[in-house]
Amino acid sequence: xxxxxxxxxxxxxxxxxxxxxxxxxxxxxxxxxxxxxxxxxxxxxxxxxxxxxxxxxxxxxxxxxxxxxxxxxxxxxxxxxxxxxxxxxxxxxxxxxxxxxxxxxxxxxxxxxxxxxxxxxxxxxxxxxxxxxxxx
Amino acid sequence: xxxxxxxxxxxxxxxxxxxxxxxxxxxxxxxxxxxxxxxxxxxxxxxxxxxxxxxxxxxxxxxxxxxxxxxxxxxxxxxxxxxxxxxxxxxxxxxxxxxxxxxxxxxxxxxxxxxxxxxxxxxxxxxxxxxxxxxxxxxxxxxxxxxxxxxxxxxxxxxxxxxxxxxxxxxxxxxxxxxxxxxxxxxxxxxxxxxxxxxxxxxxxxxxxxxxxxxxxxxxxxxxxxxxxxxxxxxxxxxxxxxxxxxxxxxxxxxxxxxxxxxxxxxxxxxxxxxxxxxxxxxxxxxxxxxxxxxxxxxxxxxxxxxxxxxxxxxxxxxxxxxxxxxxxxxxxxxxxxxxxxxxxxxxxxxxxxxxxxxxxxxxxxxxxxxxxxxxxxxxxxxxxxxxxxxxxxxxxxxxxxxxxxxxxxxxxxxxxxxxxxxxxxxxxxxxxxxxxxxxxxxxxxxxxxxxxxxxxxxxxxxxxxxxxxxxxxxxxxxxxxxxxxxxxxxxxxxxxxxxxxxxxxxxxxxxxxxxxxxxxxxxxxxxxxxxxxxxxxxxxxxxxxxx
Numbered sequence: 001x002x003x004x005x006x007x008x009x010x011x012x013x014x015x016x017x018x019x020x021x022x023x024x025x026x027x028x029x030x031x032x033x034x035x036x037x038x039x040x041x042x043x044x045x046x047x048x049x050x051x052x053x054x055x056x057x058x059x060x061x062x063x064x065x066x067x068x069x070x071x072x073x074x075x076x077x078x079x080x081x082x083x084x085x086x087x088x089x090x091x092x093x094x095x096x097x098x099x100x101x102x103x104x105x106x107x108x109x110x111x112x113x114x115x116x117x118x119x120x121x122x123x124x125x126x127x128x129x130x131x132x133x134x135x136x
Numbered sequence: 137x138x139x140x141x142x143x144x145x146x147x148x149x150x151x152x153x154x155x156x157x158x159x160x161x162x163x164x165x166x167x168x169x170x171x172x173x174x175x176x177x178x179x180x181x182x183x184x185x186x187x188x189x190x191x192x193x194x195x196x197x198x199x200x201x202x203x204x205x206x207x208x209x210x211x212x213x214x215x216x217x218x219x220x221x222x223x224x225x226x227x228x229x230x231x232x233x234x235x236x237x238x239x240x241x242x243x244x245x246x247x248x249x250x251x252x253x254x255x256x257x258x259x260x261x262x263x264x265x266x267x268x269x270x271x272x273x274x275x276x277x278x279x280x281x282x283x284x285x286x287x288x289x290x291x292x293x294x295x296x297x298x299x300x301x302x303x304x305x306x307x308x309x310x311x312x313x314x315x316x317x318x319x320x321x322x323x324x325x326x327x328x329x330x331x332x333x334x335x336x337x338x339x340x341x342x343x344x345x346x347x348x349x350x351x352x353x354x355x356x357x358x359x360x361x362x363x364x365x366x367x368x369x370x371x372x373x374x375x376x377x378x379x380x381x382x383x384x385x386x387x388x389x390x391x392x393x394x395x396x397x398x399x400x401x402x403x404x405x406x407x408x409x410x411x412x413x414x415x416x417x418x419x420x421x422x423x424x425x426x427x428x429x430x431x432x433x434x435x436x437x438x439x440x441x442x443x444x445x446x447x448x449x450x451x452x453x454x455x456x457x458x459x460x461x462x463x464x465x466x467x468x469x470x471x472x473x474x475x476x477x478x479x480x481x482x483x484x485x486x487x488x489x490x491x492x493x494x495x496x497x498x499x500x501x502x503x504x505x506x507x508x509x510x511x512x513x514x515x516x517x518x519x520x521x522x523x524x525x526x527x528x529x530x531x532x533x534x535x536x537x538x539x540x541x542x543x544x545x546x547x548x549x550x551x552x553x554x555x556x557x558x559x560x561x562x563x564x565x566x567x568x569x570x571x572x573x574x575x576x577x578x579x580x581x582x583x584x585x586x587x588x589x590x591x592x593x594x595x596x597x598x599x600x601x602x603x604x605x606x607x608x609x610x611x612x613x614x615x616x617x618x619x620x621x622x623x624x625x626x627x628x629x630x631x632x633x634x635x636x637x638x639x640x641x642x643x644x645x646x647x648x649x650x651x652x653x654x655x656x657x658x659x660x661x662x663x664x665x666x667x668x669x670x671x672x673x674x675x676x677x678x679x680x681x682x683x684x
Contacts, residue, residue, distance in 0.1 A: 025579070073254050
């Protein structure tokens with residue numbers, strides 16, 4: 001459970017070479033407006049970089065934007081690395097261009113929330129709040 | 137007279153760029169527009185009604201669906217099948233294509249670089265060296281056909297590989313027809329691919345322009361590309377303003393280098409979007425032609441009428457598409473395509489309805505081609521030139537957009553200190569001013585959608601219970617990228633390393649000098665230098681070891 005009074009911290013970034021930044025920016029701004037702290041890591045990350053930053057920055061949740069169809073491999077690697085580092089208590093969520101039939105696959109590899117293009121940002125915020133109040 | 141109780145103010149009658157529209161337009165709204173001076177006959181200055189006298193009555197637009205995935209071989213195969221459907225061709229039936237490259241290629245990495253992980257062949261085709269280019273082009277008439285290469289981070293190297301491939305296949309560079317997206321401002325601002333300092337990107341951009349002007353009379357060396365500014369967050373006015381400002385900056389840079397405007401300007405071409413706002417988009421293309429003609433004639437003193445032609449490839453706007461109820465994107469594509477053709481474009485691509493889900497299937501590509509064919513051969517809008525010319529509303533809106541766009545260009549000039557557009561663009565890029573504007577635009581659009589101020593059918597209105605329908609999704613076989621990496625490693629072993637070392641040294645020397653890099657880049661491509669090896673020379677010289 002996240003301590004009472006502590007501001008939620010969410011890591012936002014995109015894995016792999018890709019310049020599509022819009023989704024990450026929009027979600028970041030919406031989270032900030034909702035009083036959630038965003039650690040904005042930006043584009044072109046490796047899963048290793050995400051895990052390192054997540055641990056160092058002590059984030060409560062990791063949000064990965066995926067616009068180029070690499071979500072299954074990239075998030076599998078990310079979640080495996082989190083486990084290896086003993087940081088699999090940090091939930092991972094994702095959004096972007098994601099075909100509907102991939103959602104159950106992503107859930108199976110351990111992604112907690114999947115938000116395809118067109119999801120209202122409010123839904124993401126509510127999900128994060130619920131997920132973190134249920135955690136622990 | 138307004139009827140009692142008619143609450144016009146409650147609905148907002150504005151275009152997507154925010155221009156308020158009146159209840160009705162009449163002669164007084166366009167009384168300050170002169171037919172001969174401001175509109176003109178089609179094919180005559182200022183070309184508002186079209187760049188050719190007969191427009192689509194003499195020949196239709198080029199149909200170019202953007203394409204590229206998996207590998208040279210797979211891309212070429214699909215491409216050949218689509219030609220048989222009447223897509224990917226010009227009016228003579230010669231192949232015409234728009235090629236998309238994968239992310240590692242755009243970022244200047246070979247397929248076997250660890251940073252290329254996940255992305256090899258994923259959203260475009262991988263090109264590591266000249267033999268990939270030969271594999272792609274070997275069955276295509278490179279002199280008769282038209283190749284548009286949408287390449288962001290490494291246009292000089294890719295063009296060198298294209299030229300080297302052509303020569304090995306028996307074509308002289310002087311015969312090659314096509315265009316390359318050689319637009320560093322756009323790569324920086326819209327694609328967010330910033331590999332080298334902007335001044336050095338501009339130097340390479342000018343090397344391409346100079347080389348092509350001397351050696352490739354049928355190639356468009358710069359395709360100034362506004363399209364991606366729209367999905368990134370800008371509206372139509374900003375899109376056109378930034379595109380024209382970029383073009384003006386390139387012209388200033390070329391003139392500074394000593395190039396003759398009437399020799400190079402006729403080959404500068406443009407790439408814009410067409411969004412869902414039908415009237416605004418039609419007017420945008422009409423305004424673009426008039427503004428460009430006036431800029432070239434009055435500001436730059438061009439004499440050759442061909443220097444004044446705004447030749448444009450239009451890709452309709454994917455960011456108007458929704459992942460929800462994806463089939464309705466077919467209707468959006470049709471409306472956008474109609475706007476583009478009524479706007480008088482030279483080449484058209486209509487993105488596929490499944491773009492918001494993944495990269496297109498072959499079936500969805502065929503539907504887009506059929507949409508173009510219906511617009512051209514059934515709708516009747518091509519029977520006469522500029523059928524909407526003279527409409528009170530369209531002429532008023534064309535003029536309004538012209539004023540707004542000129543204002544935007546001034547706004548860019550004021551970002552710099554020397555009164556040039558080039559100075560303004562460089563300052564706007566370096567200070568992050570333009571990027572901030574783009575990001576703010578994106579956030580505003582999102583707010584407008586979430587608040588319902590902008591209607592998006594299926595997304596914020598008329599949403600269905602089952603949000604995303606299951607439609608066939610195209611998947612790139614992950615094995616293909618593994619195969620590509622193994623092939624590349626084998627290729628690297630079978631090269632003449634002495635020759636490679638020498639040509640890379642030559643490339644470094646030329647890059648450090650002020651000479652044109654293109655001849656030695658072409659030599660390098662022929663010597664089997666890879667994309668990343670050539671890019672690393674640029675990284676070494678221009679980044680001064682900062683981040684190789």
